[in-house]
Amino acid sequence: MTIVDAVLRSTGFQRHRGPGDLTVELPQRPPWQVAYVRTAVVVDLLVGLTAGLVALLVRFGDDAIAPYVVAVAATPFLWVATLGVHRLYEHRFLGSGPEEFRRLLSSAVHLGAVVAVLAYATKTEVARGFLGLALPTALVLGLAARYALRLRLHRARRAGRGMQRVVAAGHAADVVRLVDQLALEPSHGLQVVGACLPQSGQVDVLLSRGIPAVGGFDNVLRTVRLCGADTVAVVSSPELAGEELRRLSWKLESSGTSLIVAPGLVEVAGPRLSIRPAAGLSLLHVEHPRLSGGRRIAKSALDRGLAAAALLLLSPLLLAVAVVVALTSPGPAVYRQRRVGVGGREFTMYKFRTMYRDADARRAALLARNEGNDVLFKMRNDPRVTRAGRFLRRYSLDELPQLLNVLLGHMALVGPRPPLPEEVAQYPEEAHRRLLVRPGLTGLWQVSGRSDLSWEESLRLDLRYVDNWSLALDVLILWKTGRAVVRGSGAY
Template identity: 55%
Template sequence: MPLPTLELAEPGPFRPHPPHRFPHPSGRARGRRSKAHRWERRYVAGLVAVDALVAVVATAAAWMARLSTPASSGRLVLSLLLPVLWVAALAICRAYDTRFLFVGPEEYHRTLMAGLALTSAVAVISYGAALDVARGYVALALPGVLLLDLLCRYVMRKWVHRRRVKSARFMQRVMAVGYERPIAMLARELHRHRYHGMRIVGACLPPHRPYRERIEDIDVPVYGRFGDVVEAVEEAGADTVAVLSCPELDGTELRRLAWQLEESNVDLVVAPALMDVAGPRTTIRPVDGLPLVHVDHPRLSGGRRIAKELFDRASAGLALLLLAPLLIVIGVAIRLSSQGPALFRQTRVGKNGETFTVLKFRSMYVDAEARLTELRAVNEKDGVLFKMREDPRVTRLGRWLRRYSLDELPQLFNVLAGQMSLVGPRPPLPSEVAQYAGDVNRRLVVKPGLTGLWQVSGRSDLSWEESVRIDLRYVENWSLALDAMILWRTVFAVVRSQGAY
């Protein structure tokens, strides 16, 4: 392969590869990609073994539970075949496809589909062939397999996440293709959420952009132009190409790129121009060979909103009954530890800009609002928020309450009154709303929440821009399943107390 000449003038012709970074004809880069995929194959093999073991354990437990009843031939056959049938059902439902593992709910969804399909198949076959399989045994074994397998897959996934965060293991090496700003945004997001398992190792820029060695904001080397993607992948040892939205890469160019990457076992992912829209809102609609992405409107009203309202109020009422002793103890402790009332009342902005009085346990001294002006100069946050890690206005008991979010518990009364929801954007102050501009007002089309994506994503550690983007992502992709996921993750976020101050 002839060496390209060095062009120093800007914005002159782009030099595809700096002299010290040329593709290795020996194929060492291809070997690195094979090594990168090797851990995925080992993980899938271990997952198959765990799934089979889970079926054995669930079968043994069901057998022991039905030990008092005579064993039939049908029960014996099912017990012997269940591990094989379970693994086969998971394989048919593509629960071993690596694109569905590690991140996202699709793995659990496909595992659930396999459990339902296997249960239906056993019921139909046993009825059609007149097999003597006790219904009680089936009712214990098959749900036991499904629940135990979901638990094991969750544990294995979290094990991978911890390795990715702590030691950067099990990561995909990504070659990003697009403009500098989207690449920088993607790199920061992947670095902040390393459990996704993707790390940008290089970039290819549009042909008309000035030459640069690196994208300085994120310290990512530039390997060439759009036409150099295949060589850049070989050189960087990347196993994934991420194409960000840009007009230069149309459908024809993307198809050619896919053909070029086909033989090298490199994954190709394409980021659409519409950001922060979750999968349930998007479907592919082919029109004469052209895949159009159909985007549903956000569900801001209707039956599911009524269901959310009923769930919020019923859950808040039940929680207040169960937590009443704790609320009384905290209230008494606040009154004894510092002067002032136990509850702090403040005006906040709710749905459609309507104001309401939010209730919180008082975690600051009574003169906190008067002292805010003198502390503005030492604000540690950007944008319209005010946050300090060592805020002198916070009492000793208040620091402990904030650490575990116990100061937020009185907001259950706001949820019960219909002013807030269990899950939603952070309730803003009127002074903050007055500074909103453009898209930020979109946060106000839903009720604010006692918890939300902002709380399980870092809370006060987030920048203003990140907080807004996360709140807008929730508004655009709200669902009952998402609410359940956020409530589940809130428990762990409160225990870790990350970003709570």
């Protein structure tokens, strides 16, 4: 049995021999998952080998000691075994993003701790330079490899491949809500292919979404087989709760079908959720978002420090853009506009001017061509935008002066879009929640479509950020912002 076979078997990817000694996959896991794990194991073996060789050559050069040559040979297998212990080859963590990267970091830390403890217990001399090079190298290469695999998987999912086929069980309205929510972000890999409803009269609601209602709650397993599904998603339903849900889990267990429960909570991230067992019940505890305290102080300090460094490093570019704006159309290079910040306090936001000087006066004449809504004015081909302004907007260069706002504490590097006072005046009640944190130079709206987003989508993303913000999420958004800006899509 190869190490790939061992990993597949340990994570539920069972195999058996078919006719002609041909390896056949059992239906417990779809072929794309098996292929993904195979690729991940091979890549991780290469990562471990590369990390060992780098540490050996840098630490010892041509004078490699025999025990460390053996250590290099063992490093790939130790690395893969450690990742396996941290469940990085289980299907629910494949391409999961932050959780996958967190487990990879834990793997490196724990492997280093285990090696150190074993060396101390057996009084074995281990060169700290070798260990200090091998583990960080494995971690960096491993993160890069997992990120590349994740991008590849997301591309496949956007094309409709590599999806978990899901049967949703619940009332039609809740199933439709689940279908619509999953359709917004296909990269998560869940595709509803059938539904089980308590009443046949609700079928038409689902058919409008292209989802067949195949059966009722009493034949979920049969529906799974008919639809070729590998996952059942139970949306909040009193008919499928308590003992009924428990019995359903037993039935699905025998077929290797995954069971997930959608509690009806919207836009609440995993770190805020935890399970509390009490009196035989599994209670879902939802923590309040932490919008103040030490983490907020740390975020503010980090934002201002990075903004100051960016202003210093980008000063030649800022000067060049200012000169181009001033020379290509009459008016000041920097445009000042009143925006609403944290707590509803107004501030002056700075941008490079991308429109002609009389743009505000011409807006009323263009309201009939508004492609946004009553709150947000948007035009794809706005005649008020200058030729240089179109280029600046495409690559978000017009936003760079907002680094000064970040330095002054009016804005953050990452946060909701800074709204205009007249937009805030028309906010529905729930939208005011955006004002609980500082507006951002970039945010989820920037990396999810920019101006192509509707008002409702922008609001949904901003509220998601407010409810789930963390420093890790900020770092992830900043990373994705670079790709969004380079592509230049959705900016006008």
